[in-house]
Amino acid sequence: MDYLRWLFDAQIPVAGTSLLLREVLGNLFGLASALGGMRRRVWAWPVGVVGNLLLLTVFLGNVVGASAPATLWGQAGRQVMFIAVAVFGWIRWRQGKRDADSHGVAVVPRWAGPRARIVLVVTLFLGTGLLTPLFSVLGSYPPVWADAWTFVGSLLATYGMAKGWTEFWLIWVAVDVVGVPLLFSAGYYASAVMYLFYGFFTLTGFFVWWRAQRREAEGGALRAAPSTTAGAH
Template sequence: MDLLRWLFDAQIPVAGTALLLREVLGNLFGLASALGGMRRRVWAWPIGIIGNLLLLTVFLGNVFGAEAPATLWGQAGRQIMFITVSVFGWVRWRQGLRDADSHGVAITPRWATPKTRIALVITLLLGTGLLTPLFGLLGSYPPVWADAWTFVGSLLATFGMAKGWTEFWLIWVAVDIIGVPLLFSAGYYASAVMYIFYGFFTLTGFFVWWRAQRRERAAVQESGPTVGARS
């Protein structure tokens, strides 16, 4: 219990202010998870869940009576959503690892269908519009629509990663563009700085998956159809 209390209260002094240790650690676990996702490694999911649990306590700090800049219900809610979808992704990637001789790579990247892309955009816009008044009633930090945008976008990006859609990286870029100014204005400086880094990282991840998708598709075409395979 003493260790948990220390973790809950510990702060890192920076330039006349203080950062919550849990916020820093949670983002570092998130970065490690993103790196694992770019490399398509199954361990990305459990590592990410640890980071989500830490950040959940950060964004609900005021609820727990701890010192925190502001309560962001969208940011807190998306940590719960991350954990839920990450369990799905963890199971799916483990299955993919067992089903294919992929040298530790859990999934083969692919493009989403045109209909799926349209559905993702509609869901992002409609979900943001529907959740904004709800988060407003809960007292989320303004602009409330930005909190709702990051929540819905994060849900879609995590689900897209679990499915192996290369476009999920671009959804993260859209989340970061809105999430960075929101976090800075709410006083979550460690998360805001990490989001800036994530923005460049997600663009890199998109091109890494795109190249892997083209390379692995070319390898399949060169190998030709296997004997007895169904068309």
């Protein structure tokens, strides 16, 4: 219990201010999860859950009696959402790894398709519009629409990752563009800096998955070529 109390209250002094240790650790676990996701490793999901639990206690702010800059209901709610979707992604990727070849990856990247892309974009804007009044009533830090945007975008990006859609990286970019200014203004500097880094990281992840997708497609074509030729004889 003493260790948990220390973890809950510990702060790191930085440039005349202080950062919650839980916030720093939560983002480090999140970064490790993102690295695992880029490499398409199953362990990315449970590692991410640990970070989500830590950040949940951070963004609830004074609701849990913590010394925090502000309460961000969207940021807190998305940690709960992350955990729920992580269970889905964990199961899906474990199954994918069992069904995959010896490359050791858990999912083969693919495009979401035109219809799914439309659904993703519409859901992002519609969900933001619907949740903004709710987060306002709950007392989320302004601009409240930005908190709602990061919540809905994070849900869609995590779902896209579980499905193996390469576009999920671009959704994260859209989340980071809005989330970085919001977190800086709310005083969550560790998360804001991490989001800023994520912005560049997610672009890298997009191209990594895109290249992997092309390699898988080319490999599939080469594997299919002999059987096609044999069928012709």
